[in-house]
Amino acid sequence: MPELPEVEALAHHLREHAVGRTVTRVDVASLAVLKTVRPAHTELVGREVAGTARWGKHLDLVCGDLHLVVHLARAGWLRWSDALAAAPPKPGRSPVALRVRLSADDDQGATGGGPGFDLTEAGTKKGLAAWVVASPSEIPSVARLGPDALDLDAAGLARLLEGSTARLKTVLTDQTVLAGVGNAYSDEILHTARLSPYATAGRLSEESVERLADALHEVLTSAVRRSVGQKAARLKGEKRSGLRVHGRTGLPCPVCGDTVREVSFAERAMQYCPTCQTGGRPLADRRLSRLVK
Structure with a gap:
């Protein structure tokens, strides 16, 4: 299970590679992973990634006035790619649960889908969770956290x-x-x-x-x-x-x-x-x- 150091490192990685880019598409391959309905995940599209944060073992991608918050649970992971495949992930056909595509630099994404990341989960016991919220404090597991x-x-x-x-x-x-x-x-x-x-x-x-x-x-x-x-x-x-x-x-x-x-x-x-x-x-x-x- 990813713990504080790994989540901190993932936040740092996204800070270096995702901040300043715009969300161009969000593909949900597993409906079970998305724990919120409103705001819809599609509302992330068009928003610029402004920063990242960590709340305990939760990873927070700040997209304008919205937050994509992720808990990787026991078998979840974030997999970054400089050039995602152009085709969306197929439900049930791969470990990919959610894919976030970001705007490409001028010299990237000419033949693929540009940079971004997949949220993946291995095994049969699923616990990976993602929320789209206006504030991380709206998420019960974040609101209940003790001191870092x-x-x-x-x-x-x-x-x-x-x-x-x-x-x-x-x-x-x-x-x-x-x-x-x-x-x-x-x-x-x-x-x-x-x-x-x-x-x-x-x-x-x-x-x-x-x-x-x-x-x-x-x-x-x-x-x-x-x-x-x-x-x-x-x-x-x-x-x-x-x-x-x-x-x-x-x-x-x-x-x-x-x-x-x-x-x-x-x-x-x-x-x-x-x-x-x-x-x-x-x-x-x-x-x-x-x-x-």
Whole structure:
């Protein structure tokens, strides 16, 4: 799933390649992806792309006085092309759900459809969503977002965690509490902070909160630096290459050499290092037995 660093990088890519161009056509290949009826998606046509923004894990393309806001969900992606195919995507025939065509430079688009991007989604479980709105705050999932993960210092994080009885992994991935962090980067943040994913959020010591705040900033800013400037097609690989524990079950921890373990958590798998995070004790898989704290 694209998280804060990848969405930030996509926003940067569109800022460099789409801003200043005019939307010339919008093709919807999957009606399920478009979550708004009015304004119609056709009202984007003729509007100039004025900028981009990120709201948690939502990507915002500012088109004049309208916004095309996208949430890529688990398997969605944005695929940029300097020369889109002239023919519109056929419903059900490809992973393309929505295509946005933009005005071409004088030396582009002579034989094709000009530059633009496709929103694609792989797999059978669909979650990709797009909205055309006058303001992103009209979108419920944006309106409910907590503070952005990059905006929090240790004091702000302490206030956010105060009194919480939820597990730390749950808090980090709850977008209404903290916006932008998902399954992969929460594993990385907890590993860097040397904290158990099942620690109770509201019971962390002051020193632990400071370590968590430092890890939050370090992991995300490092990932943003690696991602921004990369071509959209390379972002997934760049994300995987920078992960130390997530997706590395059975491999040695790059910090201590212990074996990275995996447990199930809220219908997803997470990875951690026992030596670095849980005092050497493996966590019991909740699918099989009671949690070992």
